[in-house]
Amino acid sequence: MPAEPLSQKEIEDRLRELPGWALEGDRITRSYRFRSHFAAAGLTIHVAQIQEELNHHSDLTLGYNIVSLSVNTHDAGGVVTENDLELAERVEAIAAGHGAA
Numbered sequence: 607m608p609a610e611p612l613s614q615k616e617i618e619d620r621l622r623e624l625p626g627w628a629l630e631g632d633r634i635t636r637s638y639r640f641r642s643h644f645a646a647a648g649l650t651i652h653v654a655q656i657q658e659e660l661n662h663h664s665d666l667t668l669g670y671n672i673v674s675l676s677v678n679t680h681d682a683g684g685v686v687t688e689n690d691l692e693l694a695e696r697v698e699a700i701a702a703g704h705g706a707a
Contacts, residue, residue: 609679609687620691627694633678634690636697638706640671649673649704656696662689673706 612620617634621627627636640646650668653675657663664677675697679687 608681609689611679611682611685612687612691617686617691624691624694624698627698629686630676632684632686633676634686634694635674635676636694637672637674638701638704640673640705640707643670645705646671646673649701649706652700652704653697656693656700660689660693660696662693664693 614629617629621629621634624636626638627634629635638646638649640649646668650666650673653664653666653673657666662677662679664675667674667676675694677690677693678684679689
């Protein structure tokens with residue numbers, strides 16, 4: 607059963623609890639800056655593991671010292687659902703441990 611789309615208000619309310627995350631069009635996004643490429647690459651590995659555990663995947667981009675995520679739920683028609691916010695919460699919980707600014 608596909609996840610249900612969240613309302614604009616539900617998304618905005620939840621994003622208040624996730625500093626740095628923003629609603630951009632039909633997806634939520636966040637970028638993290640690191641002191642080094644190695645630290646940024648480390649976060650991508652952990653994000654990939656979380657995505658596998660949740661069976662829910664973002665567009666994940668690794669730059670020199672920046673990791674960017676952009677996510678919505680394809681199975682729900684490309685809108686934001688609880689699955690996206692759960693992924694964001696899990697990533698947010700580990701990012702600081704990797705030295706994200």
